[in-house]
Amino acid sequence: MNITAFMNLMVILVPFLLITAVFSRLAVLELDLPSPSSEPSEEEPKQRLTITVRESGITVSDRDGPIDRFEKIADGYNYAALTELMVMVKDKIPQETSATLLLEPQIDYDTVIQVMDAVRVATKEQTGDSRDRELFPAIALGDAPTKSSQEPTP
Amino acid sequence: MNQTRRAHRMEVRALKKNRVASMNLVSLMDIFTILVFFLLAQSAAVEVLPNAENLDLPESLATERARETVLVMITAQDILVNGQAVMPTAEASQGSGELTALRQALEAQAERVVKVGDEDESDRGEITIMADKGLPYSLIKKVMLTCTQAQYGLLSFAVMQRDQNTVQLGGSSE
Numbered sequence: 001m002n003i004t005a006f007m008n009l010m011v012i013l014v015p016f017l018l019i020t021a022v023f024s025r026l027a028v029l030e031l032d033l034p035s036p037s038s039e040p041s042e043e044e045p046k047q048r049l050t051i052t053v054r055e056s057g058i059t060v061s062d063r064d065g066p067i068d069r070f071e072k073i074a075d076g077y078n079y080a081a082l083t084e085l086m087v088m089v090k091d092k093i094p095q096e097t098s099a100t101l102l103l104e105p106q107i108d109y110d111t112v113i114q115v116m117d118a119v120r121v122a123t124k125e126q127t128g129d130s131r132d133r134e135l136f137p138a139i140a141l142g143d144a145p146t147k148s149s150q151e152p153t154p
Numbered sequence: 155m156n157q158t159r160r161a162h163r164m165e166v167r168a169l170k171k172n173r174v175a176s177m178n179l180v181s182l183m184d185i186f187t188i189l190v191f192f193l194l195a196q197s198a199a200v201e202v203l204p205n206a207e208n209l210d211l212p213e214s215l216a217t218e219r220a221r222e223t224v225l226v227m228i229t230a231q232d233i234l235v236n237g238q239a240v241m242p243t244a245e246a247s248q249g250s251g252e253l254t255a256l257r258q259a260l261e262a263q264a265e266r267v268v269k270v271g272d273e274d275e276s277d278r279g280e281i282t283i284m285a286d287k288g289l290p291y292s293l294i295k296k297v298m299l300t301c302t303q304a305q306y307g308l309l310s311f312a313v314m315q316r317d318q319n320t321v322q323l324g325g326s327s328e
Contacts, residue, residue: 014189014193017190020197021193025314026313027214027216027314027315028218028221028311029214029310030218030309031298031309031311103291105291108287108291109212109285109289113313114212116214117215120215120216121215
């Protein structure tokens with residue numbers, strides 16, 4: 001059996017595919033934005049869960065006012081504590097799936113994604129369940145109100 | 155005599171060895187075949203988003219796969235729409251409000267896309283935003299604003315998928 005041609009093909013193909021292969025897997029995070037026809041200036045329904053991210057820390061509030069506040073810790077924001085609180089909130093309002101993220105302009109994009117992750121899903125390590133728990137997957141983004149009109153801290 | 159006999163024996167053995175010496179390639183071929191199919195399938199699956207070398211994407215637990223959409227890439231230097239540079243990032247972060255150059259590029263993209271359902275004119279489709287993780291939110295917001303102004307209804311962020319073990323090690327350590 002003459003397999004030289006086949007072997008040649010393999011020897012060329014394998015290194016070529018190995019070089020072009022992408023081993024980092026990409027995914028997408030969807031945003032829950034209002035449709036462009038309804039202007040963002042319209043008053044939003046107030047029952048939404050709101051997470052305000054500032055340089056100093058993260059404030060979580062709902063329609064009854066602020067729930068909790070997490071100061072920035074040494075190595076950045078305390079995402080684990082935020083997720084813990086989100087699990088508690090989700091236990092109280094299980095039917096709610098949406099949340100609003102309000103951010104200060106100088107917050108970097110990485111933080112936006114990490115906070116979105118903390119609000120979106122609780123990993124099985126964090127909940128102690130057998131699988132991940134979905135919290136508030138529909139996330140809208142917005143501007144944080146300026147410091148002067150900031151709601152009183154709890 | 156003894157010496158020559160031994161030499162003869164060795165010669166015979168060497169001849170025998172030579173005759174049988176065809177390499178056994180079956181297992182090697184198996185490995186190659188499996189590897190080729192694995193790599194082919196993998197390269198076919200990840201083809202949707204380009205692998206950006208000059209872009210440091212944030213990591214996330216998101217598992218949703220990327221779809222074929224209009225791609226807006228924001229690097230530290232330029233803003234690109236489907237791989238074509240539209241405007242420098244420095245210029246975009248200076249102005250306020252909508253980014254005119256980006257909007258024009260997005261509208262040009264929308265004209266190229268064949269509309270299927272014409273009844274919903276307000277929605278041109280989806281945009282995937284790939285942004286460097288060091289960029290400030292104000293810039294991302296401007297890009298998002300421009301995308302919605304250009305009638306794109308659904309925005310998503312491209313992120314690097316990470317496995318959960320590293321999350322536990324890195325995220326919840328205090």
